[in-house]
Amino acid sequence: MTAFHVKHFAAYAALLRRWQGVMNLVAPSTLADIEARHFADSAQLAPLIPPGAVVADLGSGAGFPGMVLALLRPDLTVHLIESDTKKAAFLKSVSRETLCAGAQVHACRVESLYDAITPDVVTARALAPLPKLCVLTEPWVRQNPALIALFMKGKTAREEIRQAETVWRFALDFVPSATATDGAILRLTRLTRASGCM
Template identity: 50%
Template sequence: MSAADFQAQTEVSDDVLARLQIYADLLVKWQAKINLVGPDTIPELWQRHFLDSAQLAPFIGDHKKVVDFGSGAGFPGLVLAGLNPTLNVHLLESDQRKGVFLREVNRAMGCSATVHTARIEAVPSLGADVVTSRALAPLDKLLAFAEMHSLSTGIYLFLKGKRWSEELTNAEKDWKMRLLHHPSRTDPTGMILEISECIHRHEHLE
């Protein structure tokens, strides 16, 4: 997939595409210094990373504050910031070098995302409308993290691979939630889990 293919599939404006192209160019440049993404995914950057992240945008709706866990190279959080500069995006990434990369891309794209180079549990509650994550941790652990940083009215958007159903079964032992799942546009075995009204079952009993 090329940048033009990405634009055709997402219908983003030329300005948005230009921002994301800056991101893509910097990622390729920095990849030579630090391992940001799997090297074999670089030729498929626009599909494997940018489209994979951008597919979350329609589910954000009118929400304004997004907190992205384990941002790594910025997927999906920094892509969402590039798509919509009015979003208040917070990127949580404990790796200092990746944090430097995220800040550089954020500045170069002219976005206003906030980068927190700390562990998720060490950051004071951010009160997110939307929590996102991709390839970070099992669902039950993500839900515990999300509870720390989201409003009670918030939603969680988690990109999950082929074991999503197994992770969901495990998580439902301890968590009660409203769940919608949407097939991934980039991974035939993957799923977007859209979760709301999430509460720990022990809390529910209390």
């Protein structure tokens, strides 16, 4: 990372610790190691995203991975979608304090943005099981069939894939996590419903 990144990620970490005192943004056990547990983990997605992409980060929460990607990749436009208004206020504070021009925070449900944005990439971390993520992503795939989904998963990843394949068809790259021994990044493309599944 550059000195610019170090400065702004330090500000991000300080804000996270301050806001954690009034709301539950991350598991308390991870506060001592924000850089590895959250920043480095989220940063794994950065090289998987095409240049200049529009990204929709579902259920952004404390900004992982969306805000991290917006800070690392100023070429991206990252829509951070968070229905909890307090968490959205935190994200806006981070964006303001870090001068992160590429981050756009939406305090709303994912479904309300289907006609407002057309992402090239959809991301999510610790939001919902894979079948639900496919449901949330499908309307955007209809707009952009080349859409790439990057979902960060833990030890249930393979079981979630099996569950999703009962209803969905997709091309899958299973990328082992570099920061969690039981984690993985699921890269999905060509997402469609299986024949006969509504």
